[in-house]
Amino acid sequence: MSNIVALSMIFLKNIVNSIYKDNKINQRTIGFVLLIVVSFLPIVVSIVRFMNYVYDVLSQIDQEGVLLSIGFFTSGLAIFFLGLFYIIGTFYFSEDIETLLPLPLRSYEIISSKFLVVVIYEYITALIILAPVLLVYGIRSGEGIVYYILSIITFLIFPIIPLALGSIIVMIIMRFSNIAKNKDLFKLFGGIAALAVGLSINIIIQKFMNGVLSNPEALQRLLLEGNNSLVNVYSFPGLKYLTYALINNSTLSGILNYVIFIVITLAVFAIFLFVAEKLYFKGVIGISEAGSKKRMLSNDQLAKGSFKRSAVVSYTLKELRILFRTPIYFLNCILITFILPILLILPALSQQDGFNTLSNLINSNSLGILLILGFSFTVFITSMNAVTATSISREGHNYFVSKFIPISYMDQIMAKVLAGIILGIAGTVMMLLTVLIVFRINIYVALLISIIGILGVTFGSMLGIAIDLYNPKLNWDSEQKAVKQNLNVVLHMFFGTIFAGGTIYLGFMLKLDLGMTILALILSYLVFNILIYRFLATKGVQLYSQLSD
C-alpha cells in the first residue's frame, strides 16, 4: 500500500510541478487555465439550463429521477471514451515505464497509482457533466444534507467503473499486440483496436437504448408507472443502484442501494486489479524496444534518400515522419484527421431521421451555404488535429536543436505550419470524399471548397502555432504529455471552433449567393491570414528565440 501512495505522490507531483517554472508558478499556464475555464463556462451554463428544462418536463410525469440516470449514463460514456486515450497513454506509452520496471514493484502497485492519475484527470470531465447534474437535481428537488454528502462521494468514485472497464479492454488488447516485432506499429494497432472496441461498445449501447426508447408500448408502460420507473432504461454496471440511492437518499433502502453501488465499484476495481496483475507486465515489458534490421543500405537507397531538397521542405518532412512514426502522435494528430469526418457523420447515419436532417441541411440550402459549411470545416479540422498546436511542444527538451541550426526561426515556424497545412488538406479531402459519397453534394462546390479551403487550412494551422508559441510545453518526459496533457490543444480547438462557427453564423445571417460567398470568404480569410502571418513573423519569431525549458 505504501508503495502505491509513494508512486501516486510522484505522479501527481509531476503534474503539479508542470505549472511551476523556475520555482515560480508559471503565470502563463495559470492564465491559460483561466482562459479555458472561462471558455467552458458558457457550455456549463447551457448544460445547467438544459438540465433545468429537462427537470421541468420530467417532473410533470413524475420521472425527474431520469435526469440523474441520463446524467450518470452520459458522464459514464464520456469518461469511458475519453479515458481510453488516457489509459493507453499513461499505462503503455509513458516513458516512466522504463524507470519503473526495474524497481521491486508489483504490477498492481504501478497500475493502481497510474489508475489514480487517470481518475484525477477524469474529474475534469466529471466536473463538466456530472457535477451540474448532481447540483441541478439536488437543488430542484430540495434534497437534504445526506444527498449532498452522497453526491460528493459519488463524484469522487464515479469514474472508477468506466475507467476500470476501459483499462481491462486496453490491457487485454495490448497484451496480444505486444508479441509483434515491430513494436511501434503494433502499439499503434493496439491503440486503434482499443479505440475501435470502445467506440463500438458506445454505438451498441446507443442502439440498444434507441431500441428501448423507440418501443412505444414498453415506453408507455414505464411512463405510466410514474415514480421514476424510467431510470432503469439507462444502464451501466452499478448505475441503477446509484440512481435509486440518490433519489431515495432519505430511506434505508436508498442507503442500502448506495452500499450496493460501492460494492459493485469495489468489485469492478478488484477485477481490474486481477486482470492487471495477470496481463499488465506481459503487455508493457519491452514495449519501448525498437526493431532493427542491421542491413547495409544499397547505393540506390542511399542516393534516393539523399535527394537535395530545400531546408524548409526537409524540415517539414522531418515533422511529418515523426508525426507518423510516433504512435501517440499518430493517434492524436494523424488518425483524428482521417476519422473525424466519419465520426461526425456516423451517429447521424445510424438513424434514418438523423441522416435526413443532415442531408437536408447539406443539400437543400443554397450552394453558398454549402460552401460556407465546407470551408468552415477546413478551419475546424486543422484546429482539431493538434498538429500545429503542439508543434513547438513536441520538440520537448530537444528544442535546443532549433536554436543552433542555421535556419531562420521564421522558416522553422513556417516549416511546422506547412506540416499542419498538408494534414489539414488531407482532412479536407477525406471530408469531401465522405460527403460526396454519402450525400452526393454538388461536385463543383466540392472543388471550390478544396481550393478556397486552403486559406482556411492555412489560417487554422498558423493559429495553432501562434497559440503554442505563447506557452509551449517543453518539459515533458513522455510524448503523450506533449499532445494529450497540453492546454494549447484545447485552446486551439476553442478558437478554431469560434472562427468556424462564426463563419457559419455569418453565412446563415447574410445568405449571400455563391459568387459573393466566394468573394467574402477569400477576402476575409486572406486578411486573417496576413494578420496572423505578420504576427508570427514579428512576435512569433521573438517568442521562438526565447524558448527555454
Place this chain on the structure above:
Amino acid sequence: MIELRNVTKSYNGKIKAVDNLNLVIPNGEIFGFLGPNGAGKTTTIKMITGILEADEGSISINGHDIRKNSLEAKKQFGFVPDNPNMFLRLKGFEYLNFMAAIYGVSTEQRLKRIELMARRFELSNALGDQIQSYSHGMRQKIVVMGALIHEPPVWMLDEPMTGLDPRSSYVLKEMMREHTASDKTVFFSTHVLDVAEKICDRVAIINKGKILFTGKLDEMREHFKSSESLEKIFLEMTENE
C-alpha cells in the same frame, strides 16, 4: 576561430553561471574545456552555439557574431550536444540527410561523406534503422556524423567521448587531429582528464563560472610548479573555490 569577450550569464538574475568569460581559440587548435560538474561548461557552449543568449559580452565564430549575424555564425560550426537522444524516430540516414539539407550540402557530397564516416564509425549497417534502436554509443556516433556532415570549420563538442567505445573514441580523436591539421578549430568540453591530456593543444579550466586557467598543459604544470598528475592539479584548483 572562436572569440568570447566579457561574457556573463546568470540564471534567475542571481547565480552567475558564467562570470565575465574571455577566451580566444585560434584556428588549428584542439581546445579542451575542463571543469567539474555544474562549472558552467555547458552554459558556455550553449551561448557559443546560440542556444542561450549571454546577458553581457559578445561571442563570434570566424568573425560572425552569434547574435547579430546568427545564421552565418551557425553555419560555421557543427555541434554535438551532451545528450544524443534526438530524432529517435528517424532512421540514421534520414537524420543525416536532414542535417545535410539544413546546411545545404549537395547530394554528391552527402553520399561521399556519409559513406566515409559510416565506415570509420562502423555504422554502415545501421543507417537504415530508426535511431531509437541504437545503443547509446551508436546514437552518439550518428549525432557526431550529423554535426560533421557539412564539414564545418569549427567543431563544438559537448562531452563527445561519453558512451563511445575505445575504437570510436580513437577514431574521433584522430578526426579531430586531421581537422585541426587543416588549420581549423575544435572546441570540446570534457571532464575526462586523460582525454584532455592526450589530445588538447590548449585547455581552459572553469569552475563556478570563472576561468581559473587557460594555456598549454605544460604551462599549467609549470604554473603550479608541480610534477603531479593533471588529476591532482585539477582537484586542487577546483576544490578551494
